[in-house]
Amino acid sequence: MTSLDSGETGETGQIVTVTSEEELRRITGEATDVVLRKDIGHLDEHARDFIAASPFVLLATSAPDGTCDVSPRGEEPGGVLVLDDHTLVIPDRPGNRRIDSLRNIVANPNVGLLFVVPGTEETLRVNGRAQVVSQAPYMERLRVKGRLPTLAVSVEVRECFFHCSKAFRRSALWQPERWPERESLPTLGRILKDQLNLEWSAKLIDDDLRADARENLY
Missing domain, CATH: 2.30.110.10 (Electron Transport, Fmn-binding Protein; Chain A)
Structure with missing residues (x-):
């Protein structure tokens, strides 16, 4: 195991990393025979x-x-x-x-x-x-x-x-009641404008992205 200075994270305490499979197995234990054999190696x-x-x-x-x-x-x-x-x-x-x-x-x-x-x-x-x-x-x-x-x-x-x-x-991925409100997240147009410092408005970028998605799927 390797100890790291946690100062980079802004958190207190020591960070210990696992650096070998032997250490991993000591922590996780061994997989069962069924789990090891479930790879069938072909498309059945x-x-x-x-x-x-x-x-x-x-x-x-x-x-x-x-x-x-x-x-x-x-x-x-x-x-x-x-x-x-x-x-x-x-x-x-x-x-x-x-x-x-x-x-x-x-x-x-x-x-x-x-x-x-x-x-x-x-x-x-x-x-x-x-x-x-x-x-x-x-x-x-x-x-x-x-x-x-x-x-x-x-x-x-x-x-x-x-x-x-x-x-x-x-993750409750398939439970719509657990999904965030879409309005709480920025659109891709807003993200691209901010990250790339684009001169166009977020709305214009979003409109172009929607048009591309409609017209160039295939």
């Missing part, structure tokens, strides 16, 4: 059904220097293709052209996926190796509203397992 019927019902997946990537990125991906249910027990494909829809995830995959193919189904507290975790695809026989199946994606992310599945409901229960 249950995983396929969950992916088919999921309109939202988080894509985690990392650059060669270890810096990480998590990108949300939204589709109509069934928009992520499952080609076989070890391959799935996520279309890359129009975005802001930062291409953080795609740049990372080109340099480091290891990815993590978290599939979410609204109202369902369990999630599906899939880990594997990805490729950025520009042409493939299945690209036509990714067409939406007459538009094809220019790129897709193909993932070779190496780990696959369901995650329990505790995070969603703690």
Whole structure:
């Protein structure tokens, strides 16, 4: 373990960090046999059904220097293709052209996926190796509203397992009565204006963002 001076945090007391798996295990204990065996390493019927019902997946990537990125991906249910027990494909829809995830995959193919189904507290975790695809026989199946994606992310599945409901229960994510009032949070237009010192009004930025979301989803 490592002790740190807590002066940087503005709080009193000592901060102790855990620096080895052995220390972690002493604190957390060992996982049960069922938990260790739940990674089935492929997409079975249950995983396929969950992916088919999921309109939202988080894509985690990392650059060669270890810096990480998590990108949300939204589709109509069934928009992520499952080609076989070890391959799935996520279309890359129009975005802001930062291409953080795609740049990372080109340099480091290891990815993590978290599939979410609204109202369902369990999630599906899939880990594997990805490729950025520009042409493939299945690209036509990714067409939406007459538009094809220019790129897709193909993932070779190496780990696959369901995650329990505790995070969603703690967060009460699906309970509308626990949601904050939208008016209590600034709009993205206000945030961008303040953070980037933009000359345009927050309303104008919000209007442009809404127009882009309407016209450039696909």
